[in-house]
Amino acid sequence: MTETPVKLLLVDDEASLRQPLAEYLSRQGFAVIQAEDASRARSALLEDVPDLVLLDVMMPGEGGLSLCRHLVETRDLPVILLTAKGEATDRIVGLEIGADDYVVKPFEPRELVARIRSVLRRASRAVPAAADEDAGYAFDGWQLDPLKRRLTDPDGTVVPISTAEFRLLVAFLDHPRQVMDRDRLLDMVQGREAHLFDRAVDNQVSRLRRKIEADSRDPKLIQTVWGGGYRLACDVTRTAPAD
Amino acid sequence: MRLSPRSLQGQMLLAVALALLAAQVIAGVFLYRAAAARAEAEVVNALAFQMIGDVRDPRARWRERGDERRGGFAQRRRALALSLIEDGLQGRRVRERDREQALADVLQSQGVDTEDLIVLAPIGPEERQRLRGGRPGNGTAIVIAGLRETGGESWRIAAHELPRFTGNPLRGVLIQTLILYVVLVGGLALLLRRITRPLAALTARVENFGGSTVDGPPLEPSGPDDTRRLIEAHGRMEARIAALLDEKDVMLGAIGHDLKTPLAALRVRIESVEDETERARMAATIEDITRSLDDILSLARVGRPSDPLERTDLAALVAGVVEEFEDMGEPVELVASERIAAPVRATWLRRAVRNLAGNALRYGGAARIVLAREGKQAVIRIEDDGPGIPEGQIAAMLEPFQRGEASRNRETGGAGLGLTLARAIADQHGGTLTLRNREGGASGLVAELRLPI
Numbered sequence: 001m002t003e004t005p006v007k008l009l010l011v012d013d014e015a016s017l018r019q020p021l022a023e024y025l026s027r028q029g030f031a032v033i034q035a036e037d038a039s040r041a042r043s044a045l046l047e048d049v050p051d052l053v054l055l056d057v058m059m060p061g062e063g064g065l066s067l068c069r070h071l072v073e074t075r076d077l078p079v080i081l082l083t084a085k086g087e088a089t090d091r092i093v094g095l096e097i098g099a100d101d102y103v104v105k106p107f108e109p110r111e112l113v114a115r116i117r118s119v120l121r122r123a124s125r126a127v128p129a130a131a132d133e134d135a136g137y138a139f140d141g142w143q144l145d146p147l148k149r150r151l152t153d154p155d156g157t158v159v160p161i162s163t164a165e166f167r168l169l170v171a172f173l174d175h176p177r178q179v180m181d182r183d184r185l186l187d188m189v190q191g192r193e194a195h196l197f198d199r200a201v202d203n204q205v206s207r208l209r210r211k212i213e214a215d216s217r218d219p220k221l222i223q224t225v226w227g228g229g230y231r232l233a234c235d236v237t238r239t240a241p242a243d
Numbered sequence: 244m245r246l247s248p249r250s251l252q253g254q255m256l257l258a259v260a261l262a263l264l265a266a267q268v269i270a271g272v273f274l275y276r277a278a279a280a281r282a283e284a285e286v287v288n289a290l291a292f293q294m295i296g297d298v299r300d301p302r303a304r305w306r307e308r309g310d311e312r313r314g315g316f317a318q319r320r321r322a323l324a325l326s327l328i329e330d331g332l333q334g335r336r337v338r339e340r341d342r343e344q345a346l347a348d349v350l351q352s353q354g355v356d357t358e359d360l361i362v363l364a365p366i367g368p369e370e371r372q373r374l375r376g377g378r379p380g381n382g383t384a385i386v387i388a389g390l391r392e393t394g395g396e397s398w399r400i401a402a403h404e405l406p407r408f409t410g411n412p413l414r415g416v417l418i419q420t421l422i423l424y425v426v427l428v429g430g431l432a433l434l435l436r437r438i439t440r441p442l443a444a445l446t447a448r449v450e451n452f453g454g455s456t457v458d459g460p461p462l463e464p465s466g467p468d469d470t471r472r473l474i475e476a477h478g479r480m481e482a483r484i485a486a487l488l489d490e491k492d493v494m495l496g497a498i499g500h501d502l503k504t505p506l507a508a509l510r511v512r513i514e515s516v517e518d519e520t521e522r523a524r525m526a527a528t529i530e531d532i533t534r535s536l537d538d539i540l541s542l543a544r545v546g547r548p549s550d551p552l553e554r555t556d557l558a559a560l561v562a563g564v565v566e567e568f569e570d571m572g573e574p575v576e577l578v579a580s581e582r583i584a585a586p587v588r589a590t591w592l593r594r595a596v597r598n599l600a601g602n603a604l605r606y607g608g609a610a611r612i613v614l615a616r617e618g619k620q621a622v623i624r625i626e627d628d629g630p631g632i633p634e635g636q637i638a639a640m641l642e643p644f645q646r647g648e649a650s651r652n653r654e655t656g657g658a659g660l661g662l663t664l665a666r667a668i669a670d671q672h673g674g675t676l677t678l679r680n681r682e683g684g685a686s687g688l689v690a691e692l693r694l695p696i
Binding site: 014016017020021023024058082084105106107108109110153155156157158159160161162207210211 | 499500503504505506507508509510511512514515526529533553554555556558559560562563566567584589593
């Protein structure tokens with residue numbers, strides 16, 4: 001690590017978690033600023049601009065979600081929420097108000113570091129306008145709501161898919177009718193830190209086919225391209241973000 | 244099938260109908276008796292009138308002598324009547340003492356002195372026909388009476404046909420009863436409906452009451468005041484229960500938060516433990532506590548889910564769970580599956596299937612899952628090759644904190660809430676969870692999750 005350390009702002013009212021987490025993250029090479037509530041976080045932001053904010057959702061006084069909205073709207077800072085709640089609705093609310101990711105307490109510290117790196121990498125990449133990111137996808141009668149990760153078939157039936165399948169599907173939907181080779185898909189789906197075999201992509205593709213193809217042995221939507229790769233064989237339209 | 248109604252409306256209507264019937268029967272009896280007395284008086288008066296008329300009307304003397312102009316017919320009639328009276332006097336024919344008495348009273352009041360008075364029992368239509376030599380009559384009975392005045396020689400004969408009993412007064416009562424039934428019972432039925440309909444709505448409401456927000460606005464009070472007050476009181480009770488449940492959820496959220504934060508702190512702190520195996524063990528313990536905590540919190544919340552039912556492809560959902568196990572290298576296999584869409588809460592149902600498959604793995608070493616449609620139900624069947632459960636303990640296994648072994652060793656993991664939670668999730672979807680041992684030789688447990696489609 002020769003470059004300047006990444007600056008993190010850690011906001012959590014529980015000193016028993018905040019302090020050891022700050023120490024751990026420092027050992028991992030981050031520069032950590034601590035704040036025990038939202039108002040202190042706001043004043044810390046005036047002095048120094050962090051690269052990423054780790055934010056506890058449940059805090060006395062101003063809550064984490066409110067501060068998160070402020071950070072996303074006025075500072076355009078990447079935010080990872082720390083939440084004790086495991087319910088899907090809480091996560092969706094967090095993502096909807098613009099958090100980049102969330103971890104559920106108690107989290108594995110190494111997983112948190114991986115998420116921080118992944119969010120930073122995404123933030124550093126020149127991504128399309130944020131509004132576009134939330135727009136829904138429509139293809140061949142299907143709908144995908146990226147915020148809720150909700151895939152519905154032409155009848156409106158929800159088809160549950162895993163995170164990996166969701167990322168794979170988004171990769172296809174962002175590049176309709178293009179041939180995507182395994183390396184490219186792996187890069188888009190897993191990120192660079194994952195050292196997976198090519199087979200992993202094939203496996204995910206076959207799982208995704210099982211869920212969205214009428215007959216997974218005779219796929220019509222995701223076609224295999226001879227010479228290595230896959231292609232989404234239909235057009236995609238973007239829809240306005242669902243409610 | 245039972246015939247006596249059990250509902251308020253049915254019982255009330257039956258009671259009113261029976262009471263009405265009883266009253267009408269009594270009224271009918273009185274009417275009948277009055278009509279009978281009237282008919283009797285008519286008979287006696289008619290007989291007396293004929294006898295007195297004989298005395299006062301000279302033209303009627305043919306009755307005594309047998310009128311020339313009426314020829315032999317009247318004579319024959321008179322002779323026949325006299326022979327019958329003779330039979331009565333000799334005791335060969337039944338006399339009617341009551342009528343004789345009544346007739347004597349009437350004659351006395353009219354100043355007729357009687358020496359002998361006889362009233363024969365009515366002669367029925369058949370006998371009449373026989374006496375008339377086989378010529379059919381008009382089908383009525385006839386009463387024949389004879390009178391001999393004091394000092395008189397000959398008999399005065401009177402005959403009166405008994406009015407045929409037509410049941411007219413009873414028909415009136417019947418029509419009246421029918422009208423009463425239609426008006427009273429019908430009106431009462433309408434009135435009772437006004438009372439029972441809000442009660443039925445209230446019953447449905449109470450039965451479906453889950454304390455969740457999907458119950459909609461409180462029931463609008465309707466019907467009579469008593470019912471209104473009941474509905475209002477129920478509304479207030481619903482609100483109190485909802486408040487209690489809300490409080491419980493808030494409390495559980497707080498407990499979850501308060502326990503998970505120190506667990507998170509602990510999880511971060513153990514990263515500084517040098518010994519790798521020791522650290523892994525600590526991490527596993529924390530994970531275990533977290534899982535148990537999650538199970539307990541879920542079990543407390545399962546009856547009051549915050550997410551709505553959504554039509555979901557069960558094949559994709561079950562496949563997703565199987566793939567999670569595949570990724571961990573666990574032998575969980577999706578044996579058969581078909582596309583079934585059912586209204587479910589995906590996060591909850593996924594958890595139930597995960598728990599059942601995890602159980603099968605833990606006790607049976609492997610899990611085979613089948614998703615099939617059976618009638619109006621979707622069946623998710625999870626089968627293992629383990630030892631199964633002794634028949635007597637199957638029900639107990641669904642209770643909280645029960646595990647296969649008597650010892651609650653941590654080796655097998657979990658707080659023993661997996662099956663309880665799975666069953667609660669089945670309930671939440673209006674479905675069922677049943678456990679049974681495999682049939683036909685091979686040991687193993689079959690867990691069957693049935694969901695309405």
